[in-house]
Amino acid sequence: MHEGVMQSWLNSSHLSANSMVYVEQMYELYLDDPTSVSDEWREIFDTLPKVEGVSVETKHSEIRDLFAQLAKTKDRTVVSVADQADEKQVKVLQLINAFRFRGHQNANLDPLGLWQREKVRELSLAHHELDDVDKTREFNLGSFAIGKDKMPLGELYEALKDTYCGPIGAEYMHITDTDEKRWIQQRLESIQSKPSFSLDVKKRILKGLIAVDGLEKYLGAKFPGAKRFSLEGGDSLVPMIKEIIHRAGEQGQKEVVVGMAHRGRLNVLVNVLGKKAGELFEEFGGKVDESLAAGDVKYHQGFSSDFATAGGNVHLALAFNPSHLEIVNPVVMGSVRARLDRRDCENGSKALAITVHGDSAIAGQGVVQETFNMSQTRAYKVGGTVRIVVNNQVGFTTSLQEDARSTEYCTDIAKMVQAPIFHVNSDDPEAVALVAQLAVDYRNTFRRDVVIDLVCYRRHGHNEADEPNATQPLMYQKIKKHPVPRNLYIKRLVAEGSIQESDVTQLADDYRGILDKGECTVEEWRPMTEHSVDWRPFLNHDWDIEYNKAISVEKLNELGEKITQYPAEHTLHSRVKKQYDERRKMLAGEKPLDWGFAETLAYAALCDDGHDIRITGQDSGRGTFFHRHAVLHNQVDASTYIPLQHLHKEQGKFEIFDAVLSEVGVLAFEYGYATAEPESLVIWEAQFGDFANVAQVVIDQFISSGEQKWGRLCGLTMLLPHGYEGQGPEHSSARMERFLQLCADHNMQVCVPSTPAQVFNMIRRQQIRPMRRPLIVMTPKSLLRHPLAVSTMEELAEGTYHNVIDEIDEINPANVKRVVFCSGKVYYDLLDQRRKAEQDDVAIVRVEQLYPFPHAEMDAVVEKYKHVTDFVWCQEEPQNQGAWYCSQHHFWNSIPAKANLTYAGRKASASPAVGYASVHAKEQQALVNDALTIK
Numbered sequence: 061m062h063e064g065v066m067q068s069w070l071n072s073s074h075l076s077a078n079s080m081v082y083v084e085q086m087y088e089l090y091l092d093d094p095t096s097v098s099d100e101w102r103e104i105f106d107t108l109p110k111v112e113g114v115s116v117e118t119k120h121s122e123i124r125d126l127f128a129q130l131a132k133t134k135d136r137t138v139v140s141v142a143d144q145a146d147e148k149q150v151k152v153l154q155l156i157n158a159f160r161f162r163g164h165q166n167a168n169l170d171p172l173g174l175w176q177r178e179k180v181r182e183l184s185l186a187h188h189e190l191d192d193v194d195k196t197r198e199f200n201l202g203s204f205a206i207g208k209d210k211m212p213l214g215e216l217y218e219a220l221k222d223t224y225c226g227p228i229g230a231e232y233m234h235i236t237d238t239d240e241k242r243w244i245q246q247r248l249e250s251i252q253s254k255p256s257f258s259l260d261v262k263k264r265i266l267k268g269l270i271a272v273d274g275l276e277k278y279l280g281a282k283f284p285g286a287k288r289f290s291l292e293g294g295d296s297l298v299p300m301i302k303e304i305i306h307r308a309g310e311q312g313q314k315e316v317v318v319g320m321a322h323r324g325r326l327n328v329l330v331n332v333l334g335k336k337a338g339e340l341f342e343e344f345g346g347k348v349d350e351s352l353a354a355g356d357v358k359y360h361q362g363f364s365s366d367f368a369t370a371g372g373n374v375h376l377a378l379a380f381n382p383s384h385l386e387i388v389n390p391v392v393m394g395s396v397r398a399r400l401d402r403r404d405c406e407n408g409s410k411a412l413a414i415t416v417h418g419d420s421a422i423a424g425q426g427v428v429q430e431t432f433n434m435s436q437t438r439a440y441k442v443g444g445t446v447r448i449v450v451n452n453q454v455g456f457t458t459s460l461q462e463d464a465r466s467t468e469y470c471t472d473i474a475k476m477v478q479a480p481i482f483h484v485n486s487d488d489p490e491a492v493a494l495v496a497q498l499a500v501d502y503r504n505t506f507r508r509d510v511v512i513d514l515v516c517y518r519r520h521g522h523n524e525a526d527e528p529n530a531t532q533p534l535m536y537q538k539i540k541k542h543p544v545p546r547n548l549y550i551k552r553l554v555a556e557g558s559i560q561e562s563d564v565t566q567l568a569d570d571y572r573g574i575l576d577k578g579e580c581t582v583e584e585w586r587p588m589t590e591h592s593v594d595w596r597p598f599l600n601h602d603w604d605i606e607y608n609k610a611i612s613v614e615k616l617n618e619l620g621e622k623i624t625q626y627p628a629e630h631t632l633h634s635r636v637k638k639q640y641d642e643r644r645k646m647l648a649g650e651k652p653l654d655w656g657f658a659e660t661l662a663y664a665a666l667c668d669d670g671h672d673i674r675i676t677g678q679d680s681g682r683g684t685f686f687h688r689h690a691v692l693h694n695q696v697d698a699s700t701y702i703p704l705q706h707l708h709k710e711q712g713k714f715e716i717f718d719a720v721l722s723e724v725g726v727l728a729f730e731y732g733y734a735t736a737e738p739e740s741l742v743i744w745e746a747q748f749g750d751f752a753n754v755a756q757v758v759i760d761q762f763i764s765s766g767e768q769k770w771g772r773l774c775g776l777t778m779l780l781p782h783g784y785e786g787q788g789p790e791h792s793s794a795r796m797e798r799f800l801q802l803c804a805d806h807n808m809q810v811c812v813p814s815t816p817a818q819v820f821n822m823i824r825r826q827q828i829r830p831m832r833r834p835l836i837v838m839t840p841k842s843l844l845r846h847p848l849a850v851s852t853m854e855e856l857a858e859g860t861y862h863n864v865i866d867e868i869d870e871i872n873p874a875n876v877k878r879v880v881f882c883s884g885k886v887y888y889d890l891l892d893q894r895r896k897a898e899q900d901d902v903a904i905v906r907v908e909q910l911y912p913f914p915h916a917e918m919d920a921v922v923e924k925y926k927h928v929t930d931f932v933w934c935q936e937e938p939q940n941q942g943a944w945y946c947s948q949h950h951f952w953n954s955i956p957a958k959a960n961l962t963y964a965g966r967k968a969s970a971s972p973a974v975g976y977a978s979v980h981a982k983e984q985q986a987l988v989n990d991a992l993t994i995k
């Protein structure tokens with residue numbers, strides 16, 4: 061086969077005009093980068109057989125052997141010894157390639173000129189054995205996209221330096237897709253990376269720089285010493301973001317969500333989002349937002365507005381941000397995904413995520429990697445994020461090259477998804493604007509992440525009260541003398557005759573005038589119109605608000621029928637089929653309902669009423685414990701079928717995705733989704749509850765406190781498998797105590813449902829009730845199949861989630877001498893043991909919602925036992941963990957005044973559980989006996 065292809069190839073007129081060596085070298089170039097050779101050559105090389113699973117090197121040598129073999133048999137004129145001209149031509153192509161690969165390493169990126177980078181040898185003519193004589197010779201340009209086929213080497217060399225070693229360092233040759241590489245080459249090489257902007261655009265850029273500088277100086281003078289995390293040194297960020305929004309709007313984007321940490325945030329709030337300067341000044345003056353339980357510092361605040369572009373208004377949202385630097389990125393992506401889903405837009409063309417990173421943080425924090433990994437997956441893709449690094453070359457006081465990272469650039473992590481990276485010198489605001497446009501165009505063409513590394517500096521310390529010279533003396537000596545970006549650009553525009561000095565004075569005065577009046581400084585700002593989500597119905601409700609619970613047994617049966625159907629040709633695995641068959645028996649009343657079916661029915665009932673549902677989590681489609689099977693896998697052709705998507709045409713959307721193996725990134729994403737979409741039930745499920753540990757920052761800084769800090773409601777549900785089953789220190793506990801410790805102000809709900817009917821009604825309640833607050837659920841593992849953890853259809857249809865469940869056996873309250881309070885799986889151990897011991901003087905009361913504590917329901921139950929003086933809280937968790945740790949004051953408040961409350965459970969422990977099943981079993985029996993006073 062090889063031979064046939066090669067034969068016709070050698071016979072082609074192409075080869076007959078060239079030498080063997082020449083072809084080999086061309087082929088080598090092609091293997092390195094298919095875009096480096098001309099279209100004609102690429103077409104020929106593309107026809108060569110590909111060897112599956114064999115590395116490029118082997119492929120190459122194989123082809124070389126073929127060349128050699130054929131050379132022996134072919135006409136000498138065809139495969140003659142290479143002439144010098146051909147060799148030089150190849151060197152020229154290699155030179156072009158070298159610039160494409162490594163030009164960025166000698167680009168002029170550092171405004172301070174402090175980077176000490178070695179000269180890249182491959183970028184010199186000498187390295188390629190080219191000399192001054194060759195400079196005058198014309199060479200074929202291969203695929204160099206300058207719009208000509210040939211050029212003298214001298215001119216080409218200058219063009220290459222301009223394109224790849226000017227203020228833009230384009231790093232993109234790690235991309236394997238040829239079309240993408242060619243696209244970037246076309247965009248940069250055709251203009252040698254030099255934009256030619258209209259006077260209007262130049263003025264827009266200039267105004268942006270004047271605004272940045274104007275605001276910072278104004279704040280510095282008006283509020284000396286106050287922290288503002290000034291943008292000075294990275295001034296181009298503001299015109300850059302505005303350029304991105306303009307470009308995105310022109311290309312049809314309707315919403316842009318921005319995430320950024322504190323550096324430059326006040327400037328972006330005022331000069332991009334259009335927050336009124338006066339409002340910011342009031343915050344500096346100490347204004348308190350009385351509507352918030354806690355509030356937050358001004359450089360964490362978000363904002364929403366509309367922004368006029370040539371393509372129409374774009375809605376802007378700056379996400380609220382805690383101090384934990386990179387964590388907002390997945391939140392922003394989640395928010396964008398919610399907006400895209402709302403607009404039924406799968407390709408990302410209607411909403412754009414922009415994330416602004418710090419140079420130390422993007423390299424240092426693992427969540428960045430998680431978001432890159434999520435960026436193209438079904439559950440998390442948003443059509444690409446434009447990621448900007450404000451690279452001020454220092455992390456607080458930490459020097460970057462030596463201490464902050466082990467990579468050449470802070471952006472190297474982006475290569476894992478082959479994102480192009482445009483490093484740009486922030487002192488050249490036109491190069492910055494070009495890169496901004498390029499980034500948007502790339503993202504909108506290829507729907508993938510793109511990175512802009514804005515190489516700048518930080519004029520002051522980490523904050524304005526900080527002394528940067530103490531740790532970065534040389535850098536700050538340089539910065540002190542370095543002109544501000546605004547002045548550099550003015551000089552350039554005046555020199556080229558684009559503006560007059562007097563125009564600038566006027567612009568600066570105008571800007572200052574607006575600040576003096578405390579008004580909005582952004583010309584493009586527009587009030588929010590026709591915003592697509594209305595949060596008003598969800599405001600100001602507490603957890604116990606009444607809601608419409610109605611659902612009939614008939615309806616449930618009808619839904620049950622639908623969700624146990626699947627196409628006849630869809631062949632299920634025998635174990636899955638068995639579960640579906642059993643569900644049909646549950647429908648027929650032949651078996652009591654189990655957990656998996658009740659949960660699925662809850663989703664069906666919601667979707668049937670038009671509610672959308674999004675569930676993501678590790679192995680959620682099937683369920684960690686083989687209990688859900690929302691996604692049915694055909695054993696014949698691996699196709700999938702989701703019965704919950706086939707209820708009826710008008711049903712709500714049901715989406716369920718297996719998550720990437722991440723917790724912090726995906727939980728933050730789902731938080732972002734849920735805070736942008738009150739109409740959907742958003743659920744994140746941990747494989748085991750303790751996996752949530754890895755996402756603790758999201759729980760602490762967003763889920764438990766976002767409403768109190770920022771007024772942002774969030775109806776996210778977290779399903780966390782929890783229960784002591786002898787599986788060791790991990791996978792026993794979802795660390796309930798940590799959630800309970802975070803509970804205050806009715807900020808979230810912590811529930812421990814213990815029956816299928818309870819999970820059904822809890823899920824429905826979370827969505828139907830117009831309150832949007834996080835719901836943390838301790839979900840069961842062994843209870844999924846426990847013979848006592850079953851319900852009837854009537855119990856489901858009753859519609860109520862019981863926050864407290866009284867004794868279920870026929871025990872006369874008057875005879876009760878001891879009341880055991882408990883939550884979760886231990887209830888069944890207690891029930892079982894009490895039945896065995898035939899105790900009729902002990903009542904067991906389940907607390908199914910630990911927070912907000914259901915005082916009224918608890919009081920109603922305890923009323924029956926008001927004569928009892930002996931109450932006990934029983935838990936499986938160690939004493940310093942579980943509900944006892946944080947909720948015992950509620951239990952104390954619930955019991956009669958003269959009664960006593962004791963603890964039955966594991967002793968305090970550093971570890972959540974013991975590592976030995978036998979020890980676990982002994983402990984479990986002991987705590988149950990203790991609770992029931994069985995000796």
Ligand code: AMP
Pocket residue numbers: 363364365376377378591593595734735736771772773774
């Ligand atoms: P956004 O689309 O995020 O810019 O939000 C637009 C407006 O909706 C905001 O200004 C808020 O008034 C309101 N809003 C957005 N998200 C929430 C939320 N999670 N909770 C309450 N109100 C919200």
